Structures are given as C-alpha cells and as structure tokens.
Amino acid sequence: xxxxxxxxxxxxxxxxxxxxxxxxxxxxxxxxxxxxxxxxxxxxxxxxxxxxxxxxxxxxxxxxxx
Numbered sequence: 636x637x638x639x640x641x642x643x644x645x646x647x648x649x650x651x652x653x654x655x656x657x658x659x660x661x662x663x664x665x666x667x668x669x670x671x672x673x674x675x676x677x678x679x680x681x682x683x684x685x686x687x688x689x690x691x692x693x694x695x696x697x698x699x700x701x
Contacts, residue, residue, distance in 0.1 A: 660667055687693055695701050 683694060686697065690697060693701075
C-alpha cells in the first residue's frame with residue numbers, strides 16, 4: 636500500500652474559480668468603503684486596548700482630560 640503523493644504543482648484554477656468578484660475602490664457609500672472602515676475601526680480599538688494595558692491609564696487620562 637502506497638499513499639498517494641501530493642503533486643508538486645497545484646491543480647490549475649478553472650475560469651469559474653478565477654472570476655471571484657472582489658470589491659473595488661469607489662467614491663461614496665460602497666461595500667468596499669465599509670469593509671475598510673470596519674478594518675480600521677478594529678485596528679484602532681485593539682490599539683486603544685493595548686495602550687491602556689501598557690500605560691495603566693484609561694484613554695481620557697492619556698489624553699489629559701482627567
């Protein structure tokens with residue numbers, strides 16, 4: 636019994652697999668703009684949490700508002 640060996644070259648993609656629609660940048664309220672805004676919001680939120688953990692101060696104290 637021999638196990639099937641993986642081929643050194645991946646299987647070529649069919650044309651239907653290549654036709655995946657990716658959002659394109661455009662002006663206004665688009666799906667692409669909402670995805671980018673959401674990603675930046677997640678990065679900002681994680682950065683804020685890390686800032687508070689590292690400095691042992693809340694955000695308003697760090698800004699000098701308290």
